[in-house]
Amino acid sequence: xxxxxxxxxxxxxxxxxxxxxxxxxxxxxxxxxxxxxxxxxxxxxxxxxxxxxxxxxxxxxxxxxxxxxxxxxxxxxxxxxxxxxxxxxxxxxxxxxxxxxxxxxxxxxxxxxxxxxxxxxxxxxxxxxxxxxxxxxxxxxxxxxxxxxxxxxxxxxxxxxxxxxxxxxxxxxxxxxxxxxxxxxxxxxxxxxxxxxxxxxxxxxxxxxxxxxxxxxxxxxxxxxxxxxxxxxxxxxxxxxxxxxxxxxxxxxxxxxxxxxxxxxxxxxxxxxxxxxxxxxxxxxxxxxxxxxxxxxxxxxxxxxxxxxxxxxxxxxxxxx
Ligand code: CP
Numbered sequence: 001x002x003x004x005x006x007x008x009x010x011x012x013x014x015x016x017x018x019x020x021x022x023x024x025x026x027x028x029x030x031x032x033x034x035x036x037x038x039x040x041x042x043x044x045x046x047x048x049x050x051x052x053x054x055x056x057x058x059x060x061x062x063x064x065x066x067x068x069x070x071x072x073x074x075x076x077x078x079x080x081x082x083x084x085x086x087x088x089x090x091x092x093x094x095x096x097x098x099x100x101x102x103x104x105x106x107x108x109x110x111x112x113x114x115x116x117x118x119x120x121x122x123x124x125x126x127x128x129x130x131x132x133x134x135x136x137x138x139x140x141x142x143x144x145x146x147x148x149x150x151x152x153x154x155x156x157x158x159x160x161x162x163x164x165x166x167x168x169x170x171x172x173x174x175x176x177x178x179x180x181x182x183x184x185x186x187x188x189x190x191x192x193x194x195x196x197x198x199x200x201x202x203x204x205x206x207x208x209x210x211x212x213x214x215x216x217x218x219x220x221x222x223x224x225x226x227x228x229x230x231x232x233x234x235x236x237x238x239x240x241x242x243x244x245x246x247x248x249x250x251x252x253x254x255x256x257x258x259x260x261x262x263x264x265x266x267x268x269x270x271x272x273x274x275x276x277x278x279x280x281x282x283x284x285x286x287x288x289x290x291x292x293x294x295x296x297x298x299x300x301x302x303x304x305x306x307x308x309x310x311x312x313x314x315x316x317x318x319x320x321x
Contacts, residue, residue, distance in 0.1 A: 001014075001123075001304075001307040001308050002115075002123060002308075003111075003115045003123055003124045003125070003308075004124075004125045004126060004135050004136070004304055004308065005111050005112050005115055005124065005126045005133065005135070006112075006126065006132075006133045006135055006178070006181070007133065007135045007138050007139070007178045007179075007181040007182035007185070008133070008177075008178075008181040009181075010135070010181070010182065010185065011185065012158060012185050012186065012187075015139070015142070015182060015185055015186060016156065016157075016158065016186075017307070018139055018300070018303050018304060018307065019139065019142060019143050019146065019154075019300075019303075020155050020156060021303035021306060021307060022139070022143050022296070022299045022300045022302070022303035023143075023154060023155050023299075024303075025298075025299040025300075025302040025303050025306070026296070026299035028065075029065070029298065029299060034065055035064075035065055035066075035067060036065065036066050036067060037067050038066045038067065038306060038310055039063065039066040039067055039068035039305065039306070039309055039310065040067040040068070042068045042069070042099040042100070042309050043068065043069045043070075043071060043096070043097045043098050043099050043100075044059070044063040044068045044069070044070050044071070044098070044099065044100045044101075044102060044305060044309075045070075045071045045072075045073060045093045045096075045098040045100070045101045045102065045122070046059055046060060046070065046071070046072045046073060046102045046127075047073045047089070047090070047093065047101050047102065047103045047104070048072075048073065048074050048075065048103075048104045048127070049075040049080070049103075049104060049105045049106060049110075050075075050104045050105065050106050050128065052104055052127070052128070053270075053271065054269075054270055054271075054294055054297060055104065055127045055128060055134075055136070055137070055297075056072070056104070056127070058294070058297040058298050058301050059102045059125075059127065059136075059301050059305075060072060061298050061301075062298050062299075062301035062302040062304075062305055063301075063305055065298070065302060066302055066305060066306060068099075068305065068309070071093065071096065071098070073089075073093060086105075086110060086113070086114065087117070087119050090114055090119050090120050091119055091120060093120075094119075094120040094121070094122055098120070098122045099122055099123070099309055100122055100123045100124075100125060100305060100308055100309055101114065101120065101122045101123070101124050101125070102125045102127050103124060103125070103126065103127060103129075104127040104128045104129070105128075105129050105130070106129075106130055107129065107130050108129050108130030108131055108132035108133075108174075109129060109130070109132060110129050110130075111124050111125075111126035111127075111129050112126075112129075123308040123309065125304060125305075125308065128174055129174065130174065131171070131172050131173065131174055131177070131234065132174050132177065133174050133177055133178045134174040134175050134177075134178050134269075135178050135182075136297070136300055136301055136304060137174075137175050137178060137179075137269050137297075138175065138178035138179045138181070138182040138183070139182065139300045139304070140293055140296045140297040140299075140300040140301075141175075141179055141182075141183075141226065141267055141269070141293065142159065142179075142182055142183060142186055143296045143299070143300050144267065144289050144292050144293050144296050145159060145162065145164065145183075145188075145223075145224050145265070145267070146159060147292075147296065148224075148265050148289060148292075149162060149223065158186040158187040159183060159186040159187050159188035160186075160187030160188070161187070162187075162188045162189070162223045162224065163188065163189045163190075163191070163220075163221070163222045163223050163224075164179075164183050164188050164189070164190050164191070164222060164223065164224045164225075164226060165190075165191045165192075165193060165217050165218075165220075165222040165224070165225050165226070166179060166180070166190065166191070166192050166193070166226045166228065167192075167193045167194065167214060167217070167225065167226065167227050167228060167250060167252070167277070168193075168194060168198070168227060168228035168229070168230060168250060168277050169194065169198050169228050169229065169230050169231050169277075170192050170194045170198055170199055170200060170203070170228070171194075171197075171198040171199060171200050172198075172231040172234040172235070173228050173229075173231070175228060175269045176192070176226075176228060179226065180192075180206050180207070180208055184207045184208070189209075190207070190208045190209070191208060191209045191210070191211055191217060191220070191222070192206075192208050192209070192210050192211070193210075193211045193212065193213070193214050193217045193250070194210075194212070194250070195212070195240075195241060195246070195249070195250060196212060197239040197240070198240075214249065214250050214252075214256065215256065215259070218256055218259050218260055219259065221260075221261045221264070222260070222261075222264060223261070223263075223264055223265070224264065224265050224266075224267060225252065225260060225264060225265070225266050225267070226266075226267040226268070226269075227252050227266065227267070227268045227272075227277050227278045227282075228268075228269070228277065229268070229269070229270070229271060229272065229273055229277060230243075230246065230273055230276055230277055243276055246276060246277070247275065247276050247277070250277065251275075251276060251277055251278065251279065252266065252277065252278045252279060252282040253279045253281070253282070254279055254281040254282070256282075257279070257281060257282045257285060257287075260287070264287065265287050265288075265289050266278075266282055266283075266285065266287050266288045266289065266290075267288075267289050267290070267293060268283065268288070268290050268293075269293065270290060270293070270294070272290070
């Protein structure tokens with residue numbers, strides 16, 4: 001794998017390959033000595049132009065558990081505030097010996113630019129760009145769903161037969177976009193539920209069903225319900241109901257949690273707005289996978305860095321696609 005920029009275009013074999021390598025990585029994390037020598041001598045740069053808790057720390061933990069050296073760069077407090085460009089910032093880090101650059105950026109397409117511009121030779125991993133994509137989040141969500149439903153029999157399996165409902169601020173969500181492409185590639189049926197003003201106009205081209213009533217969607221009996229964070233910082237021109245109205249109509253409260261099928265699970269990528277899109281009762285319930293998602297994120301990112309830096313080619317690359 002040369003770069004990981006998006007889940008749109010990631011085919012089923014390559015997606016399963018990442019999830020299966022993540023299974024191997026997860027198994028190593030149960031051992032007393034968790035550190036592997038695999039990426040000794042490699043340098044991973046975390047290049048974060050937007051805030052992050054989970055993704056940045058998770059990539060750092062993943063790289064360190066594979067024995068890579070890690071350089072953490074945050075735009076805050078850097079020469080970006082003096083006007084330094086993405087090109088100059090990236091080339092500066094490359095000059096320090098980066099083998100992989102993990103980038104989060106507020107502009108959709110920034111990782112693609114970095115990967116295709118010829119500015120750097122390092123592999124590029126998209127850690128979230130604007131409203132466009134967050135591929136490792138979708139991979140860890142798929143990994144978590146697969147693990148919960150298929151357990152030890154997960155390896156090699158896709159998500160055929162499972163129904164996933166994604167609820168909330170679809171318009172601004174790179175997590176929703178990456179999940180739609182990955183989950184449907186893996187055979188899951190995906191339904192989106194949102195206020196009409198928070199559904200993107202191009203959703204008609206997505207392989208999903210769109211609904212507007214959360215109670216009806218819950219009565220439909222989804223296997224997994226993924227609640228999204230309301231991104232108030234990106235709301236700009238979009239009409240947003242009051243927070244109270246939002247939580248009453250589209251929030252996962254205790255009553256809606258109780259109405260879900262007994263074996264269904266609740267995901268949230270974090271950070272959560274407790275009391276708005278998800279109640280504390282739902283976030284902390286046994287069917288919530290929020291902390292499993294965080295733990296699985298390390299295994300999935302170990303798999304991605306391993307496939308990127310340890311010389312393994314994807315099936316698509318083997319086929320010359
Ligand atoms: N889920 C996610 O991307 O969280 P962070 O913004 O904390 O990285």
